[in-house]
């Protein structure tokens with residue numbers, strides 16, 4: 001019955017999804033050459049469209065002496081000026097193309113730092129995203145109408161909750177609404193029969209921990225656990241494996257950029273090359289969306305550090321889509337030492353080295369409230385020796401320029417938004 005309901009709902013909301021699904025199932029088996037040829041075609045089209053119909057791109061590119069006619073092959077993408085997040089936020093209206101779309105949806109980015117963005121996504125681009133996610137699910141034999149548990153933000157008013165519950169019910173999905181033990185336990189009971197779980201990886205992890213520590217009934221019918229939006233820490237996987245019998249698979253994307261990559265059963269994140277063009281420039285990701293016509297996004301600096309696998313690397317799953325080896329973290333505010341500044345990526349390296357060299361796998365959040373000082377909130381309890389080890393690792397990167405305060409056994413009191421691995425509370429000094 002849910003299958004029928006799902007189809008009806010889908011047809012109403014996303015009439016072009018079947019076309020995309022069919023296409024993506026086919027291109028799943030394409031060669032790299034075919035994929036790149038397709039990317040080139042679509043990229044050229046979207047650049048022409050942006051120049052012609054988006055007042056912002058016309059002006060921006062003219063000023064930077066770029067014209068779409070200068071694109072002769074995919075490598076020419078480097079000739080296009082990079083689009084910064086700040087530009088995106090201040091030019092929302094003029095980035096929209098002045099073309100007519102039968103159906104659009106308002107998309108809102110979460111913007112944990114207060115810079116939330118709202119734009120119109122055309123139906124075709126919306127359907128592409130959904131189809132790309134469904135294709136990822138299909139790698140695990142999961143159908144979207146199967147019973148699932150859903151972990152997402154808690155910011156709901158009563159009426160919103162009611163509406164959301166009703167919609168979830170229609171989609172055969174059960175969602176957790178508040179962050180307390182009682183609802184978590186109820187949730188765990190409910191997902192015993194779930195075929196897949198999806199949502200914030202920190203919540204998937206918290207639930208796994210609860211199941212393990214209180215020896216609750218484990219869900220036994222899970223085919224897939226997908227984490228989105230947040231970094232999946234290594235320590236999450238141990239608890240996930242124990243509780244779910246499966247590690248957390250990574251779905252990588254962003255509201256404004258669309259779905260960027262999905263992890264295959266061999267553990268590699270394949271880029272959705274049919275929908276995005278991804279570049280790695282100075283360890284950062286630049287993304288161009290190939291399907292969104294209402295709000296073109298071209299060479300956009302998303303703000304994540306990534307590492308692409310070498311071009312020639314081939315995955316044993318047989319897919320030829322390029323692979324993102326790692327999303328190493330958000331390009332955040334800089335860490336301010338007494339004398340110098342450091343990229344927040346350093347924290348990532350410190351904890352990665354600790355895990356690799358000393359087998360010390362920690363969940364952390366770094367917070368800076370004051371120049372020259374850094375607080376490390378560590379979820380695990382640490383011995384004195386381990387604290388010293390951590391301090392030593394920090395010193396390798398920051399020397400004596402930064403005072404480190406370690407707070408271990410730290411439990412987040414409430415999580416109503418996604419977890420960032422580095423937060424700076426220092427006001428910008430100009």
Ligand SMILES: [Zn+2]
Nearest residue numbers: 264268315317
């Ligand atoms: Zn693969």
